[in-house]
Amino acid sequence: MLSVAMSLKMPEPDRDVLARRAEIVAALAEIVPGEGVIDDRDVLRAYESDGLTAYRQAPLVVVLPETTDQVARILRWCCANNVKIVPRGSGTSLSGGALPLEDAVLLGMSRFNRVVEVDYENRVAVVQPGVTNLAITQAVEGRGFYYAPDPSSQIACSIGGNVAENSGGVHCLKYGLTTNNVLGVELVLMSGEIVRLGGKGLDSAGYDLLGVIVGSEGLLGVVTEVTVRILPAPATARALLLGFKDVEDASRCVGAVIAAGIIPAGMEMMDKLAIHAAENFVRAGYPLEVEALLIVELDGPAAECEHLIEAVCAIARQCHASTLSVSQSERERLAFWAGRKAAFPAVGSISPDYYCMDGTIPRKAMPQVLARLRELSAHYGLRVANVFHAGDGNLHPLILYDANLPGELERAEEFGADILRLCVKVGGVLTGEHGVGVEKRDLMPEMFTAIDLAQQQSLKCAFDPTLLLNPGKMFPTLHRCAELGRMHVHAGRVPFPDLPRF
């Protein structure tokens, strides 16, 4: 039984599959012998949610394969026997992408935990999908290299999950998101076919199917190997802490830095509530009298850093920065970041619950959007703390609420939906880096027309015509593939739009 605090319609469980549980467990145990299959209902509880903990559902069974061949056999068997599959990496998704289904096999990829090869000549690492994001850097840092995309969850999240969500992080402003740092994948399709897309080179023949896979949220195939770009670590990194008495000035400063042709390694913003929470939590030395704080990191050769620091400081002064500090040592640089890195748990310490939103807007719209967020906060009677990737325009408003107070969670959810609608309205998008999953699934029509969604589903059907791979995620309605081919869309409306077609 799906236990959700929020209203969410998931595909109806297939009674026939539920009745065949013992047979399914036995078939999986034959493919992955030993301790690779978990069917004890108590142990299954450990898998019942991901980072979006408001949604919980124990899976039918968990299987933990170790080889690509096992993954292929599992998918082939499930395909032939009409059993759904939900892929899972480390389970840190904030959009419910790895939420299990009652009648689906949860395919845990945690045993795929080997760094297969580091090829310094080609500046790539070939890794299995269960390797954590941070472990890639740890594997190459001895030779002065690193893997650039750095989600805050990097200590735990897997590279397979990063590929599925096209994850980002502080340093993606300069070095690109996951999609810009993945060169190849090995992928198992629902049919059990094993395909390779891309490789060690910068380009490959044919359509850019790799670009389709990165960000596909486990709906198109199961990634069993990833080739990532590794970069030489910058010679120097310095951080600036810029305080502003006015949020609008801080927002203008972000745009002005980029407009001056400077791409910092990272440019993050925190508002007053977040600054105070972080300062109380880790004593980072943040100024408490300001309304907004920018942390700007500049990296490269020492002389270039010095030059850029001067340029950014001049821009900050023009934008009326009221405090300005430049890190003079690595220790100080890390201290500047300490508050930002601890900001989410810090906000967690000032409120029983918070709901982390993720939408992206054009940088220019930032002052307008932040002002509207304050109005919405007053309207809903819920506080909001902003901690976000300002350089990318990727907002993370944290809506503070108390799930124990009747109606607060629903209000937080409505507030969140309004924020995402606002992002779309100003020319932005529904998600920056956390994915659509179940969280934003029903908001997809805010951004895409019925025709857009039908086109996107055509792509899904090309990879997985059975619709058995991670159903209930990303698409507000999922039409049978055969039906989709014949479907007539009239004036942008699909027939029977209210009909759930999972």
Ligand SMILES: Cc1cc2nc3c(=O)[nH]c(=O)nc-3n(C[C@H](O)[C@H](O)[C@H](O)COP(=O)(O)OP(=O)(O)OC[C@H]3O[C@@H](n4cnc5c(N)ncnc54)[C@H](O)[C@@H]3O)c2cc1C
């Ligand atoms: C405290 C915290 C901070 C976070 N900070 C950031 C951040 O800064 N930036 C950011 O982008 N995200 C962030 N996240 C979100 C999350 O960590 C990322 O989305 C991450 O990429 C998920 O990886 P995972 O291994 O946990 O994947 P899971 O949560 O297990 O799965 C995520 C999705 O990927 C699919 N999937 C997983 N593995 C595979 C595979 N091998 N093949 C096909 N599909 C697969 C799943 O089906 C699911 O749809 C944060 C989360 C937390 C809890």
